[in-house]
Amino acid sequence: MVAMSTDVLPTGAEAPTTPPDVRPYDAVMLYSFGGPDGPDDVLPFLRNVTAGKNIPDERLAQVGEHYMHFGGASPINGQNLALQAALSDELRRRGVEVPVLWGNRNWTPYTRDALTEAYERGARRVVALVTSAYSSYSGCRQYREDLWASLEQVAASVGTAEHPLAVDKIRSYFNTPGFVQGNVDAVTDAVAELTARTGGAPYRIVFVTHSIPTTMEAASVVSQARYSEQHLEVARLVAQAVGERTGTAPEWDLAYCSRSGPPSQPWLEPDVNDHLEALKAAGTTNVVIAPIGFVSDHMEVVYDLDTEALETAAELGMTAVRAGTVGTRAPFVEGLVDLILERAEHARVRDAGGEPGPGVTVGGLPPFREICAPGCCLMRDGEPSGRPAACSVDPLQ
Numbered sequence: 001m002v003a004m005s006t007d008v009l010p011t012g013a014e015a016p017t018t019p020p021d022v023r024p025y026d027a028v029m030l031y032s033f034g035g036p037d038g039p040d041d042v043l044p045f046l047r048n049v050t051a052g053k054n055i056p057d058e059r060l061a062q063v064g065e066h067y068m069h070f071g072g073a074s075p076i077n078g079q080n081l082a083l084q085a086a087l088s089d090e091l092r093r094r095g096v097e098v099p100v101l102w103g104n105r106n107w108t109p110y111t112r113d114a115l116t117e118a119y120e121r122g123a124r125r126v127v128a129l130v131t132s133a134y135s136s137y138s139g140c141r142q143y144r145e146d147l148w149a150s151l152e153q154v155a156a157s158v159g160t161a162e163h164p165l166a167v168d169k170i171r172s173y174f175n176t177p178g179f180v181q182g183n184v185d186a187v188t189d190a191v192a193e194l195t196a197r198t199g200g201a202p203y204r205i206v207f208v209t210h211s212i213p214t215t216m217e218a219a220s221v222v223s224q225a226r227y228s229e230q231h232l233e234v235a236r237l238v239a240q241a242v243g244e245r246t247g248t249a250p251e252w253d254l255a256y257c258s259r260s261g262p263p264s265q266p267w268l269e270p271d272v273n274d275h276l277e278a279l280k281a282a283g284t285t286n287v288v289i290a291p292i293g294f295v296s297d298h299m300e301v302v303y304d305l306d307t308e309a310l311e312t313a314a315e316l317g318m319t320a321v322r323a324g325t326v327g328t329r330a331p332f333v334e335g336l337v338d339l340i341l342e343r344a345e346h347a348r349v350r351d352a353g354g355e356p357g358p359g360v361t362v363g364g365l366p367p368f369r370e371i372c373a374p375g376c377c378l379m380r381d382g383e384p385s386g387r388p389a390a391c392s393v394d395p396l397q
């Protein structure tokens, strides 16, 4: 006689599928930077971005000019609409019923309007997904400060003393499988294109991100690894995976774009243009430029890289291919949905008085905090910002 087991499903049977649980959240907010939709928006947008900051008029005129090359419209809004649709589709595919809203810090649709709409539609608990994968003042805390200010505005407009809805934030996701895989796929495609153009000559990968002041870099260490270390980790993982896929071991570097601020203020270097020059002088002629610092083809990518850096490379006689950004690539979108569901599970555990397990990561750095530590990313240019920030242990720290 063979003992029959009743607690094991017979081979080939489908497990009953219950959709993943997104509770306690009743809305997702894609939370982005914003950008102008046309020439008349450019100046007011730049005034929003630079309010209270020490950016010389000269630099503003220069950046305004970059937008004018593209009809006065930033590509970022269309890219966010596409990501919003892709996230909605992926959530629906998994059977998760939750609206995906979109709110920006610096242009319409503004965060306060997205949150007011969410409130009016009955949402009380929202999970925010920032369109920046890395932690620093610019990529994390500034979003949290603007979120706090937006929640104050929503409270004022609906007439409550307390914030009428609670917003949690998805952790910085640079070291998660979907973001890294999306970049591996994008760089692999670029290597294939470069190889087709050069006949397989040796090449180098120049990873690029947004430069920040060195004071902001130093303050980003509170977030578990500095801004530059976060990028070096992604670069290492991507170069290694691309090497495995292509049967090469590509050499690589990390360079920076889009610096602003007065020349006297140190920012992270080398600038990508200077770096291409140095590489050429040292004998490199073929490069893939991989903008791992950006989740889609923002103005920094289409202007500072596609216009300026590719021009520099051409002047130097180099063959350069700019790799895509993760955009709406499937591994990235699926990874973001995994993060939304992970955050929901962690919120349920905390609500029940428990301590959630660690989030999923790749590589050697820890999962970044979901609830920011006191003083996290506090400095922009050497001074504490002095503004309350949402999604932290204490909004005033």
Ligand SMILES: CC1=C(CCC(=O)O)c2cc3nc(cc4[nH]c(cc5[nH]c(cc1n2)c(C)c5CCC(=O)O)c(CCC(=O)O)c4C)C(CCC(=O)O)=C3C
Residues within 6 Å of the ligand: 033, 034, 035, 036, 046, 049, 050, 053, 055, 059, 060, 063, 074, 075, 076, 131, 132, 136, 138, 139, 210, 211, 212, 213, 258, 259, 260, 261, 293, 297, 298, 299, 300, 380
């Ligand atoms: C780290 C970082 C990210 C990545 C994280 C993230 O994605 O959020 C980012 C994103 C973006 N930055 C953007 C635009 C601008 N950033 C500026 C100014 C600054 N950025 C900084 C850093 C970052 N910025 C810093 C340290 C400054 C100096 C002033 C300050 O301390 O804040 C200025 C003012 C003019 C200038 O100085 O260039 C503009 C117009 C856009 C929209 C682009 C589009 O339209 O496609 C996006 C996505």
Ligand SMILES: [Fe+2]
Residues within 6 Å of the ligand: none
């Ligand atoms: Fe910026």
